[in-house]
Amino acid sequence: TKNYDYVIVGSGLFGAVFAYKMKQAGLKCLVIDKREHLGGNIYCENVEGINVHKYGPHIFHTNSKEIWGFVNQFVEFNHFRYSPLANYKGTLYNLPFNMHTFYQFWGTQTPEEAKQKIEEQKAKLNIKKPQNLEEQAISLVGNDVYERLIKGYTEKQWGRNAKDLPSFIIKRLPVRYTYDNNYFNDKYQGIPIGGYNKLIDGLLEDIDVLLKTDYFENKSSFDEMGTKVVYTGKIDEFFDYQLGYLNYRSLRFESETLDKTNHQGIAAINYTEREIPYTRIIEHKHFEYGTQDKTVVTKEYPQEWDKDKEPYYPVNDETNSSLYNRYKKLAEAEKNVIFGGRLAEYKYYDMHQVIASALKRAEKELGL
Ligand code: FAD
Structure with missing residues (x-):
């Protein structure tokens, strides 16, 4: 019925x-x-x-x-x-790529200086038609940003070398010539x-x-x-x-409760080097400005999908x-x-x- x-x-x-x-x-x-x-x-x-x-x-x-x-x-x-941070080999950078990040890379303080730096790097490599993700990314932001903030992270996410990934995965890379760490542009x-x-x-x-x-x-x-x-x-x-x-691409989450009020001071830090197997550490309480005595952190590991895993x-x-x-x-x-x-x-x-x-x-x- x-x-x-x-x-x-x-x-x-x-x-x-x-x-x-x-x-x-x-x-x-x-x-x-x-x-x-x-x-x-x-x-x-x-x-x-x-x-x-x-x-x-x-x-x-x-x-x-x-x-x-x-x-x-x-x-x-x-x-x-x-406004996540990136940790590359122990150094912290602001995301998404903006004037703070460029200052951290090169000490550039004005949009003109930062633009010039990126243009110089792009010109040196002289990529006409990007054949893979690596060339595409470098042609958009130059090699410093690519090597430290994109390469390892993307390779972990996809489980493949950047040279073996198609260029269309990165159509554009948001580059901001303002001091704005807000990841999203939405109202x-x-x-x-x-x-x-x-x-x-x-x-x-x-x-x-x-x-x-x-x-x-x-x-x-x-x-x-x-x-x-x-x-x-x-x-x-x-x-x-x-x-x-x-x-699908799948993920594995490894969470632990720590006996302290504040572990990393921010909701998300991306680990952008290839050698660290996880892509980011989340500290959940910071999404809600939590003041609990303890804190929960989660490491996020990308993984291959099979039919017994969650399809993310x-x-x-x-x-x-x-x-x-x-x-x-x-x-x-x-x-x-x-x-x-x-x-x-x-x-x-x-x-x-x-x-x-x-x-x-x-x-x-x-x-x-
Ligand atoms: P789901 O939430 O997947 O719901 C499908 C449900 O169907 C599940 O509960 C499942 O158990 C159930 N189901 C499936 N098969 C069966 C069955 N045979 N019988 C009974 N039940 C079944 N979006 C944002 O806007 N901002 C973000 O920051 C963001 N971050 C994300 C991070 C990750 C890691 C992922 C994977 C997604 C993220 N998203 C984000 C996207 C967001 O999760 C989705 O847009 C949303 O949850 C999709 O809702 P849904 O109903 O389509 O699917």
């Missing part, structure tokens, strides 16, 4: 926002998730009173007044600005006060949820429970991998994109299933983008 208008597979932002819109329209949803908690990758775990970003650090940023207003209905945001930015779980709990209030419930273990009975299914899991898994596996980043190269397009064709033939979110669309979505996409999809569904 159809007890629900929508059975929603996945309680991440896509599923939660879609469910919220349907609830507002008076429709009934069931949200299921195979994890033991709601929220997908924005879920935070409370450790010693600190919101630990369990699936990697999340900073909310958007240029859309509408999306900003939407999320602020559920939780207030603080004034956090993401609105912050961290939910009290954590991301408040946002998810607000969205899913009064909606039926089932945790530790894998759709595929009872697919036909879930299909029967709802008029339609909203699927936010991996698209290839929906079709039983019949065309092959889509590839889609690999949007030609092979995977064309495989995705073939799955998408199969998805289009499923008339009672809506595919949405980062796994079902095999797309790197930021939070504000996935919210926008779920709102749009829900409105289309409601004929608005």
Whole structure:
């Protein structure tokens, strides 16, 4: 029997926002998730009173007044600005690349001096048509910035040498000739006060949820429970991998609780040399200006993905994109299933983008 208008597979932002819109329209949803908690990758775990970003650090940023207003209905945001440091062989640099960074490199104090320095370095190498990521990066920012802040970091992220990576991975590199350490350019930015779980709990209030419930273990009975299914899991898994596996980059997080109030004085430090196996250390309390007695730090290690690991980043190269397009064709033939979110669309979505996409999809569904 159809007890629900929508059975929603996945309680991440896509599923939660879609469910919220349907609830507002008076429709009934069931949200299921195979994890033991709601929220997908924005879920935070409370450790010693600190919101630990369990699936990697999340900073909310958007240029859309509408999306900003939407999320602020559920939780207030603080004034956090993401401005990570880079540690290269024990020396600290400001990110993203800006006048502070250039001062730290060369002692240049004016935009003219910094520009000249970068132009000199670019000219010396004289790269006409970049053949790989290394040449592309050097042709954009010169070799000092490249060697110390880009090379090792990128090689760790992709598990390959920069010379073997395609140049298109780095289309542009944001270089700022101002003393501005704010990583994002968006108008609105912050961290939910009290954590991301408040946002998810607000969205899913009064909606039926089932945790530790894998759709595929009872697919036909879930299909029967709802008029339609909203699927936010991996698209290839929906079709039983019949065309092959889509590839991802995965991550491994190593967290520890330290018996001190402040470990590194900032939310994120990137470790940009190749020899250190992790790419960054996160100190979670700094996202919320925490004053707890203890602190939790997390080292982030990139790793190859296999089907037993969490799929973090889609690999949007030609092979995977064309495989995705073939799955998408199969998805289009499923008339009672809506595919949405980062796994079902095999797309790197930021939070504000996935919210926008779920709102749009829900409105289309409601004929608005
Ligand atoms: P998810 O959050 O992945 O939710 C999908 C849910 O579906 C999961 O809970 C999963 O358990 C469930 N599911 C899957 N298959 C099944 C099944 N068979 N049965 C039941 N349940 C199932 N965005 C930003 O805006 N700012 C950031 O700073 C930022 N940092 C990020 C850092 C990292 C390391 C990563 C990986 C992403 C980051 N993002 C960031 C992106 C952000 O996480 C996503 O935009 C957002 O979480 C996507 O929501 P979603 O609902 O599409 O997917």
